[in-house]
Amino acid sequence: MFGTSGVRGTVGDTVTCRLALDVGRAVASEGYETVVVGRDARESGRMLADAAAAGLRECGADVVRVGRAATPTVARSVGWRDADAGLVVTASHNPAPDNGLKLWNPSGQAFDEAQREAVARRVREGDVDLAPWDGLGEVTRWDGATDRHAAALADAAEPGDLSVVLDVGNGVGGVTAEALRALGHDVQTLDADPDGSFPARPSEPTAENCRTLADTVAATGADLGIAHDGDADRMRAVAADGEFVGGDVLLALFAREATGDRSAADRVAVPVDTSLAVADSLDPLGVSVSRTRVGDVYVAERASEPDVAFGGEPSGAWIWPDETLCPDGPLAACRLAGLVARRGSLASLVGEIETYPLSRGSVETDRKEAVMEGVRERVCARYAEVDTRDGVRASAEGGWFLVRASGTEPLVRVTAEARRAERAEELFAAARRIVESS
Known part of the structure; x- marks a missing residue:
């Protein structure tokens, strides 16, 4: 039921008030006694937040309503209000017909896999603890979150x-x-x-x-x-010149700034599809990258480890664990503005990060699981350094490639990057051949 970004889908189909009610009941039944509830600007969020709050209260949890607010505002509010969990009604960057639910811990970290599964099991099985008439949760409004x-x-x-x-x-x-x-x-x-x-x-x-x-x-x-x-x-x-800055470059800039004045033992958490540019920019500082599965929840889990100074995803999720374990877009905006004000134009900072040729493509298949199993076997047999935590990522001389099954389409995606264009094309072609023969 839950993906790494919570529950998301079309309103009236995947996402309904019944689902929101059931999730609220399940969260309260898991023992979370006080829960902060907020929502984004989607009109369907009003009714979904009402339903989730009703489910929470029906099973005895107190609810703090913060209304319409940014997801990082709601996630941070869990700790600020000494609550046990947060529930945001949002579909984040999904299109307008969608909505969803995402759950948060007091640290700002999203619910991990075990927590998500515990809630999902209760929803599937209807295993909830309804409170008696005199044990219902109370609701308060907090207008000061933003x-x-x-x-x-x-x-x-x-x-x-x-x-x-x-x-x-x-x-x-x-x-x-x-x-x-x-x-x-x-x-x-x-x-x-x-x-x-x-x-x-x-x-x-x-x-x-x-x-x-x-x-x-x-x-x-x-x-x-x-x-x-x-x-x-x-x-x-x-x-300033109108150039849209690539996510890997922003990741490298933030990571260098977060680790530049700290111990050489520092690590930076990044997903497996992150560019070589990040590791190469950090290497002179004695900082290493620690690769995770794709998804900000996994980056946040790694960022919670004591020697990780920063975590980020090229898609635009940035995590400073000394502040919060939730991706905080407003914090990233303020820190980037401070960096530019202190060190000069963003264009000049971007110019300090060397970028490399990247090749991307996909192979259509209705046998994704079987194909990926074949890819794992072949890649592990041919390459010495292979990471299978999320798809199959192989490091090779001068570059790497990643093969991952699409979560929503009948596709297996192939990405390859190298410090030379010819090498990137070679690695991409090799990876694609492995997919097509699996």
């Missing part, structure tokens, strides 16, 4: 006087504007009115979806552009 988050962001980032264009994308990331202004920056917002139909652009902040932001930054002479997805757990950036 202000508390903005204050925390201002405390965690450097001040500056940049001109920043913030593309909120009709999501709930307005807290970023509040925090940037408190830090001294001049902020112009695009599509700042929350609207879960996402009329301005699709929710996911990709280069294609952020063309208006890029054009606005370049045309106005702004120093920096920032974009969020619908619930602001992701953050992407645009340099």
